[in-house]
Amino acid sequence: MKHLSKLVVAALMIFGLNSIQAQDENNPWQVSIGVNAIDTYPANASQLSEALGQTSSFGNEFFNANDHWNILPSISYVGVSRYIGDGFSVGARGSLNRISKLGDVAVDDLSHYAIDGTIKYNILQNTKLDPFVEIGGGYTWVDEIGAGTVNGGVGLNYWFSDNFGVTLQTQYKHAFEDYGVTHLQHLAGLSIRFGGTDTDGDGIYDKDDACPEVAGLEAFNGCPDSDGDGIEDGKDDCPNEAGLKELNGCPDADGDGIADKDDACPNEAGLEALAGCPDADGDGVADKDDQCPNEAGPAENNGCPWPDTDGDGVLDKDDQCPDVAGTVANNGCPEVTEEVQKQLNDYARTILFDTGKSSLKPESTSVFVDIIQILNEYPTAKFTVEGHTDSVGSAKLNQRLSEERANSVRDFLIKEGIAADRLTAIGYGEDRPIASNNTRAGRAQNRRTEINLVK
Structure with a gap:
């Protein structure tokens, strides 16, 4: 029976690891190992005493570790749980102990084995100080006598990091059978959370990482900002050049409000209508294309004013006689009087x-x-x-x-x-x-x- 109990506990551990659902959203699994203490003093253990041929007396003292606790000086419990959402986790725990104090009565060392199923609710989530309450049920053997129990308890996790912490817990286990022992079980141990995936190693789990394949920043949900301009690469039109937010992350060297990538004259402040190039004479022809940048002229004449070579008031472009003064009525040509x-x-x-x-x-x-x-x-x-x-x-x-x-x-x-x-x-x-x-x-x-x- 003793060996069978150990096998049951081991089997339950394996079952828990493979079938129980989540721990927190990023590290769904929690495994705890440590020591447990059994205290039967506050509970009525007379039935078990009689079954074992022992006598027991109970006073008013409720909690005295020196007199009442049964502790096995080794690793004596293993628990596993998986987070399922909204602060709830389900799991299983196996424990073993030696009972030498049954209330006020010293007894021969009795073997103690227990397997329990648990439903846990974490009161404060995503904090270092992590209190919880727990209910569940299981089966406990004291020597060869086994009894089903219903359990309720409280506990506290303290997380040193995302993955490592300590757990302290007390639970009340009420036995269904008359001969069973109703008792308190105290547990203290180390806990490990795991199961989260961080493919790119940026410290942000894939579940919460908008760019799980590329290392990034927490401020951008795990996406990178290669040029460090405060705009994540996915929204940055110039991801490799630090730029301005109003220009979608692109630089503007001449400060004319036109991103350098769209600016035909990136080092000279200019006009949007001229693709960022200046127009000194205001004739609508960019200086770089204007053959007369300081004298207004039409684009069809490369930014230069049309000449009137013969000075007759008719521009050369309209003057049929550009070298001979004429009249407007005769298209710039002289009229035969x-x-x-x-x-x-x-x-x-x-x-x-x-x-x-x-x-x-x-x-x-x-x-x-x-x-x-x-x-x-x-x-x-x-x-x-x-x-x-x-x-x-x-x-x-x-x-x-x-x-x-x-x-x-x-x-x-x-x-x-x-x-x-x-x-x-x-x-x-x-x-x-x-x-x-x-x-x-x-x-x-x-x-x-x-x-x-x-x-």
Whole structure:
């Protein structure tokens, strides 16, 4: 029976380790080992005394360790429990002792074995000073006599660290059977809590660690802050560079409120609209891209103001004659006035042709110089070169001759550099006289060339 009792206690320990549920949320298991003391004095043990052939007397003394306690000077109890939540733990405990004092009566050394199931409630959780209450039940053997008990007790754990502490406990064990012994059992021992996992070794158990694979800080639930800027890496846009909270952990070297990673000019305070670059002249073109950083100008001209080379009030970009002063109405080009038109035709009417032909006489060369000078002053103006004849001869012949002479003048001007698209040759024959064909002087005036502005 003695050996059987020991086997039962051992089996219960193994069962407890494998099947009981949790100790605290991080270290669910608690194992306690130590010594126990049995005290039968406060309880009525007369039935057991009679069963064992002993006599017993009880006085008013309730608690006297020297006279009443039975202590085995060795490890005499082992307990295991597992935390199940909300401060509750369930467990099992096995103990052994030698009974030599049964109340006031000395008896032969009697073996004492007990196995108990426990339900424990920790009153103050997650503290070093850890008081608890406990209820349960079990079975106790004194020598060969066994009896079931219902138990209730109080105790105190004191934790030196997360894992190690001491336990003091007293429990009252009431025997169901008349012959059983109702008694107090006092326990004192060392306790170990374990079962928590800390994969990354940062002192924060995986259960509470938001980053269980990476060592971190308690302030960030176990997540790291690699750059030490007070922002955990998971929320830090620049986890390897210390930065500002308002910029999600990124630095701002120039203090312009734009994170360096997004700042095209990180060492010069600038504008958000220009990706952090400055704009000294306020023209909307970043200085780094502005060819005239101190003079406002449009982006399409690289930040420089548009020039007006000829000073006519029309910007070069809109000026069709940027090197010649003109008028706004004529897109920056000079306008051909009536005076200029008259001067042009005064020159044109002096152009001489060989008689009855379209070939130009050499002496007309000088007048062409004056005509070309005027045409170059109005580089965008377009003109018609008109040929006219007198009425001598057939109208058909005169028409052909006027056309040929107009083309001869046009071809000469083009050869001298006037753009072909500015000149149109037209022959009017004898249809547009400016004087009478009945006189030699009138016919001389009608044989003419005119260069007129196309309006």
